Amino acid sequence: MRSFSINAIKDFEVAARFMRYVQIDTESDASSSSFPSTAKQKDLSRLLVDELQQLGIADAHLDDYGYVYATIPSNSDKDVPTICFCSHVDTSPDCSGAHVKPLLHANYQGQDLVLPDDPAVVIRCDEHPDLKNQLGNDVITASGTTLLGADDKAGVAEIMDAARLLMRHPEIKHGTIKILFTPDEEIGRGVNHVDLDKLAADFGYTMDGEKAGTIEDETFSADGVQVTIQGVSVHPGFAKDKMVSALKVAAEIIHALPKDRLSPETTSQKEGFVHPNQIQGGVDKAEIDFIVRDHKTANLEKHEAELRTIIDGVVGRYPAVTYQFKVSEQYRNMKEVLDQYPQIMEIGLEAIARTGIVAERRSIRGGTDGSRLSFMGLPCPNVFAGGHAFHGKMEWVSRQDMELAVRTILHIATIWEERA
Numbered sequence: 506m507r508s509f510s511i512n513a514i515k516d517f518e519v520a521a522r523f524m525r526y527v528q529i530d531t532e533s534d535a536s537s538s539s540f541p542s543t544a545k546q547k548d549l550s551r552l553l554v555d556e557l558q559q560l561g562i563a564d565a566h567l568d569d570y571g572y573v574y575a576t577i578p579s580n581s582d583k584d585v586p587t588i589c590f591c592s593h594v595d596t597s598p599d600c601s602g603a604h605v606k607p608l609l610h611a612n613y614q615g616q617d618l619v620l621p622d623d624p625a626v627v628i629r630c631d632e633h634p635d636l637k638n639q640l641g642n643d644v645i646t647a648s649g650t651t652l653l654g655a656d657d658k659a660g661v662a663e664i665m666d667a668a669r670l671l672m673r674h675p676e677i678k679h680g681t682i683k684i685l686f687t688p689d690e691e692i693g694r695g696v697n698h699v700d701l702d703k704l705a706a707d708f709g710y711t712m713d714g715e716k717a718g719t720i721e722d723e724t725f726s727a728d729g730v731q732v733t734i735q736g737v738s739v740h741p742g743f744a745k746d747k748m749v750s751a752l753k754v755a756a757e758i759i760h761a762l763p764k765d766r767l768s769p770e771t772t773s774q775k776e777g778f779v780h781p782n783q784i785q786g787g788v789d790k791a792e793i794d795f796i797v798r799d800h801k802t803a804n805l806e807k808h809e810a811e812l813r814t815i816i817d818g819v820v821g822r823y824p825a826v827t828y829q830f831k832v833s834e835q836y837r838n839m840k841e842v843l844d845q846y847p848q849i850m851e852i853g854l855e856a857i858a859r860t861g862i863v864a865e866r867r868s869i870r871g872g873t874d875g876s877r878l879s880f881m882g883l884p885c886p887n888v889f890a891g892g893h894a895f896h897g898k899m900e901w902v903s904r905q906d907m908e909l910a911v912r913t914i915l916h917i918a919t920i921w922e923e924r925a
Contacts, residue, residue, distance in 0.1 A: 509676040511915045512861065518669065519911050520904040523662035524607040524645065526552075527654035532602040533595035533692045540698060541571035541595070541688035549594045549661075553686055556665060560672045565684075570698040573686035577671050577679070583925040585680025589706035589883065590667070590914055591874055592660030592713060593690030596652060597896040606648040609904070613644045620649030620898065628899045635716055635893055636901075643904040653900035655892030659907055660712030661686060663890060667914035679918035680925065685709075687874055693835055695874040701882055708849050709885035710917060711875040714867075715895075717906040720853045721887040722843045723868035724876045725777075726802040727835040730795040730809060732758070732816060735827045738789035749823050751791035755784055757819045758793065767808065775800045775868060779808050800838055800868060836872045839879040839886070846884045852924070853886055856916035860909050888913060 529549045534542040541547065550573050557565035557575045565575035573594075579585060596602040610618060615637065618628040626649040630636045636644070647653040664684055671677055683706045687695040690713075714721055736751030759781050765771055772778050777799025784793050797808050813830055820826050843849060850866065857864035875885035891906030 509674065511677065511912055511919070512859070514670060514912065517666060517908045517911060519662045519666040519907045520609070520643070520645065522665055523659055523902070523907060524609070526658045526662055527605045527607050530603045530605070531595050531654075532598055533689045534598055535692040540694065542692060542694070543595075546595050546688045547571050550686060550688070553594075553661070553665065557668065557684070560669055562668065562672065568700070571688040572699060573684070574703060575668070575684040577668060577682040577684070579679065579681045580675055581678050581680055581922050581925070583680070583922060585922050585925040586707040587681040587683060587705060588918060588921055589683040589685055589704060589709035589885075590664045591685040591687065591709055591711045591878070591885065592664055592890070593657045593687045593695055593874060594661060595688050595691050596654045596658070597656065597691040599896040600652040600898060601650070602652055602654055605651045605654055607653065608646050608648055610644045610646065613639050613642055613903075615640055618644070618646055618901075620646060623649035623898070626898045628894070628901060633893060633899070633901070639903050642906075644901055645904065646901045647898060649898060652897060653892075653902070655890065655900050655902040656895040657690070657713045657890060659892045659902050659910070660890040663712050663907055663910040663914060666911045670911070670915060671918065677915060677919060678922045680922055682918055690874050696877045696881065699878070699881075704883070706883055708846065709875065709878060709883045710853065711873050711878075711885055711887045712890045712910060712914070713873050713875075714869070714887045714889040715891075715893060717889050717891050717909050718857055718862045719865045719867045719889045720850065720857060721867045721869045722850050723800060723840040724836070724838050724872045725798040725800060725870060726805055726838045727872055728797045728805050728809065729833045729835050730797055730812065731831045731833070732793045732795065733829040733831070734786070734791045734793075734820070736789055736791070737825045748788065749826050750788045751826070752786050752788060754819060754823060754826055755786065755791040755793050758816055759784070761815050761819055767811070777801075777804050777808055779812050796835075798870075802837055802841070836876040837880055839876045840868075842879040842884050843886055848924075849884055850886055852917060852920045853888060856913050856920055859916045860912045862909060
C-alpha cells in the first residue's frame with residue numbers, strides 16, 4: 506500500500522491562482538469571425554504557458570488558434586492510458602468580464618452576501634441553496650458589477666494546481682497526463698480547431714461542472730435554427746394594403762410559440778425546448794435565431810417540425826411573405842459515446858468518492874467542450890469545478906470546493922494507473 510495520501514495534501518494554491526486568473530478579461534464574442542473570437546483570451550493563455558513551463562512542463566505551448574497544450578510525462582512503469590484534463594479560458598459575453606474584482610468571504614456563516622460595488626446585487630442564501638453547504642468555508646464572489654469567471658477559470662485553476670502537485674510529488678503515480686485549455690467555449694466554438702493528433706490522449710475529463718461531487722455524462726443534443734423572413738417593404742406613407750413588415754411577422758411567430766411547455770422557462774430535467782435567443786431586421790427582412798435542445802437526439806427533429814408548423818401557420822396569413830428555415834447541428838449528447846466506455850465514469854465516480862464526499866452522476870441541461878470532443882474521438886465527461894450561478898453577477902465558488910476538485914484530478918490520475 507502506498508504511504509502517500511492525496512487527501513492529506515494541504516499546500517493548495519488553487520484559490521490564489523483563481524483570483525489572479527479572473528482579473529484577466531477573456532470574454533468571448535459571438536459576433537466576431539476571428540479565432541479565437543477575442544485576442545484578449547490569449548492574455549490568460551500566455552500566462553498559463555509561462556506558469557506551466559515554470560513548473561517544469563517543457564512542452565507547454567500556445568498555438569495560433571489560442572489553444573494551450575502541455576504534457577506531464579508518465580512516472581509509472583505500467584502501460585497506462587493517456588488522460589487529458591480540459592477547461593476553457595473564455596468567459597460568457599452575457600455579463601461583463603472586464604475589471605473583475607474577486608472578493609473572498611472567509612468563514613461564511615450563512616449570511617446574505619451584499620456585493621459592495623453594487624449593493625443591489627445580493628447573493629441570498631435562500632435563493633442559492635448550495636450556500637448552505639458552505640458554512641465555515643471561504644466563498645469567493647465578484648464585487649457586483651461583473652461576473653466572477655468561475656465558469657471556467659475555476660477549472661483552469663484546478664488543473665493548474667493539480668499539475669503543480671503532480672510535478673512536486675513524484676510519489677503520486679500516474680500515466681501520461683495531457684492538459685488542454687481552449688478558447689471560445691462559451692460561444693460554441695471551443696474545439697473547432699483543436700488538434701487531437703497532437704493532443705494524443707485516450708480519454709479526457711473537462712473540469713467545467715457545478716456542484717462539488719458531481720460528474721456529468723449526459724448533455725443536451727443541440728441544433729441552431731435560423732429563420733429568415735422576407736417581407737414586403739413599401740414607403741410607410743403609401744403602405745396601406747401593400748406593406749407586410751417582416752419584423753412584425755417575426756414577432757407574431759415568437760408570440761405563437763407554446764407558453765406552457767417547450768421553453769427554457771417552463772421545462773426542467775430532461776425536457777427539451779425551442780428558444781428564440783435573438784431577433785434582428787426590419788420591414789423588408791427579419792431573422793430569428795433559435796436554439797433547439799433535447800437529451801434525446803431524435804426529438805430535435807420533432808421540435809423543429811413543430812416550429813416549422815407554427816411558422817407556416819403565421820406566414821400562411823400573408824401570401825406575399827416567404828421564409829427560409831436553416832438548421833445547423835451544434836453538438837450531440839455525449840452519453841451516446843460515453844456509454845461505450847463505462848470505465849471513464851466508473852473511475853471519475855470513484856475518484857470523487859475517494860476525496861470523502863458523495864459522488865453524484867448527473868445530466869446537464871447544456872453542453873461542454875466534452876460533448877463535441879467525445880464525438881471527435883476523445884470520450885470526455887464533465888467533472889465539477891465548484892462554481893455556481895454562472896454567467897451573472899451573483900456567480901460564486903468556494904475555496905474548499907476547488908480544493909476538492911484538485912484532489913479529484915489527482916485521484917483520477919492515480920486510479921487509471923492503479924487499474925493499468
